[in-house]
Amino acid sequence: MKQKAKPSLVNLIQCPKCGNDEKFFEVVDNIVETNWYTQNKDGSFSLEESSSQHLGTPRFFCAVCEEDLTIWHRRFSEMIF
Numbered sequence: 001m002k003q004k005a006k007p008s009l010v011n012l013i014q015c016p017k018c019g020n021d022e023k024f025f026e027v028v029d030n031i032v033e034t035n036w037y038t039q040n041k042d043g044s045f046s047l048e049e050s051s052s053q054h055l056g057t058p059r060f061f062c063a064v065c066e067e068d069l070t071i072w073h074r075r076f077s078e079m080i081f
């Protein structure tokens, strides 16, 4: 019997503790954010560009039961669009 209900191409990250595969959160320590500005003729500043750099290791959690899913973080970070 073939399984047709779910497409098997997508292998979702699922919390092993509660089964959640929809809500997650990421915790990042020690972020350094750099913002570039141009000063205008009237003395005001316009934001041109900003970038942030992680100094700590990001952690990844199930948003339902808060299980630590950091082992999945690499895959998670490759799937953010």
Ligand SMILES: [Zn+2]
Binding pocket: 015, 016, 017, 018, 019, 020, 062, 063, 064, 065, 066, 067
């Ligand atoms: Zn969970």
